[in-house]
Amino acid sequence: MSTSAPTQADIPRxxxxxxxxxxxxxxxxxxxxGFPTRPxxxxxxxxxxxxxxxxxxxxxxxxxxxxxEKAITMRDWATAAPNDVxxxxxxxxxxxxxxxxxxxxxxxxxxxxxxxxLPLQSWGGVRIPVDSANDLVVAPLTxxxxxxxxxxxxxxxxxxxxxxxxxWATAYGDALAKAPDGDPGQVVAGDYGPVPIMARSFLTLxxxxxxxxxxxxxxxxxxxxxxxxxxxxxxxxxxxxxARARHLGGDQWGMTNETGNYPGQPWMWLYTFWYxxxxxxxxxxxxxLVWGLMMLLSAALVLLPFIPGLRSxxxxxxxxxxxxxxxxxxxPARAGLRDGHDLTPPREGVG
Amino acid sequence: MGAWDIAADGTGRYLxxxxxxxxxxxxxxxxxxxxxxxxxxxxxxxxxxDETPEQQP
Amino acid sequence: MTGRVxxxxxxxxxxxxxxxxxxxxxxxxxxxxxHTVPPGQALPxxxxxxxxxxxxxxxxxxxxxxxxxxxxxxxxxxxxxxWWHTSxxxxxxxxxxxxxxxxxMAFMVxxxxxxxxxxxxxxxRALTWITGAVAFLASIGTAFTGYLSQxxxxxxxxxxxxxxxxxxxGIGAFFNVLNPGQMLLWHVVLLPLVxxxxxxxxxxxxxxxxVVPPIDATEE
Numbered sequence: 285m286s287t288s289a290p291t292q293a294d295i296p297r298x299x300x301x302x303x304x305x306x307x308x309x310x311x312x313x314x315x316x317x318g319f320p321t322r323p324x325x326x327x328x329x330x331x332x333x334x335x336x337x338x339x340x341x342x343x344x345x346x347x348x349x350x351x352x353e354k355a356i357t358m359r360d361w362a363t364a365a366p367n368d369v370x371x372x373x374x375x376x377x378x379x380x381x382x383x384x385x386x387x388x389x390x391x392x393x394x395x396x397x398x399x400x401x402l403p404l405q406s407w408g409g410v411r412i413p414v415d416s417a418n419d420l421v422v423a424p425l426t427x428x429x430x431x432x433x434x435x436x437x438x439x440x441x442x443x444x445x446x447x448x449x450x451x452w453a454t455a456y457g458d459a460l461a462k463a464p465d466g467d468p469g470q471v472v473a474g475d476y477g478p479v480p481i482m483a484r485s486f487l488t489l490x491x492x493x494x495x496x497x498x499x500x501x502x503x504x505x506x507x508x509x510x511x512x513x514x515x516x517x518x519x520x521x522x523x524x525x526x527a528r529a530r531h532l533g534g535d536q537w538g539m540t541n542e543t544g545n546y547p548g549q550p551w552m553w554l555y556t557f558w559y560x561x562x563x564x565x566x567x568x569x570x571x572x573l574v575w576g577l578m579m580l581l582s583a584a585l586v587l588l589p590f591i592p593g594l595r596s597x598x599x600x601x602x603x604x605x606x607x608x609x610x611x612x613x614x615x616p617a618r619a620g621l622r623d624g625h626d627l628t629p630p631r632e633g634v635g
Numbered sequence: 636m637g638a639w640d641i642a643a644d645g646t647g648r649y650l651x652x653x654x655x656x657x658x659x660x661x662x663x664x665x666x667x668x669x670x671x672x673x674x675x676x677x678x679x680x681x682x683x684x685d686e687t688p689e690q691q692p
Numbered sequence: 693m694t695g696r697v698x699x700x701x702x703x704x705x706x707x708x709x710x711x712x713x714x715x716x717x718x719x720x721x722x723x724x725x726x727h728t729v730p731p732g733q734a735l736p737x738x739x740x741x742x743x744x745x746x747x748x749x750x751x752x753x754x755x756x757x758x759x760x761x762x763x764x765x766x767x768x769x770x771x772x773x774x775w776w777h778t779s780x781x782x783x784x785x786x787x788x789x790x791x792x793x794x795x796x797m798a799f800m801v802x803x804x805x806x807x808x809x810x811x812x813x814x815x816x817r818a819l820t821w822i823t824g825a826v827a828f829l830a831s832i833g834t835a836f837t838g839y840l841s842q843x844x845x846x847x848x849x850x851x852x853x854x855x856x857x858x859x860x861x862g863i864g865a866f867f868n869v870l871n872p873g874q875m876l877l878w879h880v881v882l883l884p885l886v887x888x889x890x891x892x893x894x895x896x897x898x899x900x901x902x903v904v905p906p907i908d909a910t911e912e
Contacts, residue, residue: 313815316902317730318911321738333749333756337795341760344794345787352777352786353845389865397860408862508873510851515870518852527849531649534853537656543846545647547794549839550661551801551832560654571860586825589813599907603809606676608906611742615909664798672802675746682744 351546356523358513362490365522367466372520373486374460376416377479378453381519384416390515391415397572404572412511417449420516424498425485434485437478444477452477534559554578729899736899742906747810750803751898757796758891762884764789773876774843793835800828812904820897827890834887837879840869847872 362369375381379393387394388405389412396405414420422441429435441449456476463470468484489495499512517523524533532538539556542548555578564570589595598604605612648659714720767785768776776782804824813821839850851869858864868874 314905314909314911316740316815316905317733319740319742319905319909322741323737324739324743325737326735326739329749330752330756333752334759337753337756337760337792341757341764341788341792341795344791345784348787348791350783350787350790351846352783352842354777355844355848386859388862389859389868399861404861405859406862408859408865411865412868509868509871511868511870514848514851517848523848523852526845531647531656531658532849536649538849538853540661541647541658542660543647545658545660546790547660547664548658549832549835550664551797551835557654569860571857575857575861582829586822586829588808588825589818589821595811595813598809598811601809602907603676604811604907607745607747607806607810608742608909610680610744611906611909614741664794668798668802671798672747672805675750675802675806678746680744680746 348546351543353543356517356526357493358490358495358517359493361517361520361522362487365520365525366487366491367460367468368520368522369487369490370468370483371457371460371466372516373421373483374453374457374479375519376421376516377482378450378457379417380454380457381416383414383420383515383519397569399569399572399576414512414515416515416519417453420499420512420519421482421486424489424495425482427498428485428489428492428494431485433481437481437485440478441482448477451475452479456480456483535565554581728896733899733902740903740905742909743903747802747806748903750799750806753799754796754803755891755895757792757799758887760792761789761796764792765880765884769880773841773872777843789838793838797831797835800831804828810904811907814904814907815901817897817901817904820894820901823890823894823897827887827894830883830887830890834879834883837875837883840875841872841879843872851875 358369372381376384379385383390385393387396388408388410390410391414392410396403398404422438425434426438429438444452452475455474456471456479459471459474459476460466460468462472468480471480486495489498496510496513497507499516500507500510527533527538528536530543531541532543534556537553537556537560539552540548540550555574558564558574558577559570564574567573584591584594650657650659650662714723764785768782768789771779771782771785776786807821807824836850836854840847840854854869855864858867858869867878
């Protein structure tokens with residue numbers, strides 16, 4: 285017996301990894317080990333591939349680099365769009381912002397989206413509770429309240445009933461919307477209670493650079509969870525304006541894009557495609573519907589071998605005739621067609 | 636390219652055609668992938684002249 | 693039958709009991725591992741003659757790109773999540789990571805296209821297709837959490853947008869894209885593990901069943 289490791293030539297070739305029980309349908313795809321072979325260096329091929337990809341990556345990285353647009357800080361926002369900050373703070377107090385009326389997982393102010401009859405958003409539950417008015421505005425202001433007029437305003441706010449709070453904030457929000465450029469300095473007089481002072485102080489807090497800390501860490505030394513800061517930022521118009529200017533908006537196929545001329549995530553093309561067309565583009569349940577549809581299509585991709593018709597496309601459109609043209613030419617006898625052949629996986633199951 | 640609108644606003648170049656909007660970069664990448672796929676299928680695969688004869692099973 | 697082949701090549705096992713009847717878990721595991729791939733097929737030095745097209749290199753190119761992704765990601769991890777904003781070496785490493793990911797996705801999709809037109813799921817290879825397709829989807833998720841971990845404007849915008857899709861179906865309550873601490877750990881630990889296990893399973897399955905024969909090919 286040879287003392288070296290057995291090679292293909294030494295070992296009687298098994299017809300398949302496991303013996304087939306009697307009575308099963310014969311697998312029509314022959315065993316790959318039953319074909320003529322030629323020498324081949326698997327490890328060398330892998331090493332060549334690794335070197336080639338490494339060099340290609342290094343070349344692309346050296347030539348094109350990668351984008352890094354700085355995150356928008358609250359201070360940046362306050363400096364670039366102060367009126368937007370004031371309007372957003374007012375909206376949080378009035379309960380008119382996106383986060384305030386979001387529903388689960390932040391609050392119960394909206395039933396949320398449904399996939400057909402299934403209230404999936406509700407099923408998630410309120411597991412990330414955020415009270416927009418108190419958590420995003422009042423709490424940071426309270427932490428930062430050194431100014432006596434702000435402390436007094438907060439006192440008035442906290443003592444007022446909820447309906448009064450909403451009335452003040454809504455009135456101020458409407459007045460800001462009517463003022464030229466949303467400028468708080470040009471708002472007509474009205475009954476806004478403590479809201480103008482709170483909104484102005486909020487802007488000052490944002491400008492100071494302390495707002496993220498007040499939102500994220502509050503009471504906890506270590507941050508790490510930017511939920512509140514991001515919800516507040518997303519409630520304003522400035523973040524979206526910056527994104528749309530860079531073609532990153534939802535209706536701009538933004539999911540596939542990146543800042544500058546960089547490649548984005550082009551593989552997201554089908555996910556974002558549905559948002560661009562009806563009925564999704566005007567549906568309040570668009571997110572749930574698109575997700576459901578993409579789950580279906582993903583399942584179809586994964587389970588392709590079991591889907592009649594779809595799994596036969598490679599036979600109907602014979603790209604394989606090109607791929608294996610060399611083999612078909614050299615072994616015509618082995619490439620004979622068999623009647624009634626269908627490209628099915630064996631009925632006995634996978635593996 | 637007559638049917639395509641091109642937006643070049645300094646923050647990236649984009650083409651649009653009906654509901655489709657795509658960045659030039661993404662289009663180049665996808666186009667290159669298709670070209671590479673077609674070439675991979677069409678280009679002849681070399682058989683070394685000194686290869687040992689095929690072994691029949 | 694493969695057991696007899698192994699015995700013929702390497703001599704019978706030390707234990708007297710045949711492996712299939714052994715109550716010894718170690719023996720049973722060893723036997724199972726040894727029979728995962730036909731003998732000589734884990735690292736074969738021959739391949740079927742029909743493997744003769746450039747389309748066949750895209751699997752190994754995908755694996756190679758995956759390793760570069762892991763390596764560049766590992767270097768980024770050395771410096772921490774904010775390192776690349778302030779370090780030139782860090783930024784270059786980030787660029788390596790970005791472009792190796794682009795190459796990884798491109799090679800994988802071209803590989804998928806090739807395997808589709810070859811109907812490579814034939815001959816008990818459905819699980820090979822399935823592990824590949826799931827790895828593809830898992831890779832998309834991994835890339836997504838990577839974008840969330842950049843700690844820059846991109847991360848802010850993508851998080852704000854993605855949360856709506858995930859919240860709408862209840863997932864957002866558990867998978868909070870606005871929480872970079874959570875997203876970074878998914879990106880660096882959980883998802884690469886999932887993709888890695890799927891890739892290993894996928895490659896083992898290819899070695900186990902061999903490269904799928906051409907459509908309509910016969911052995912005789």
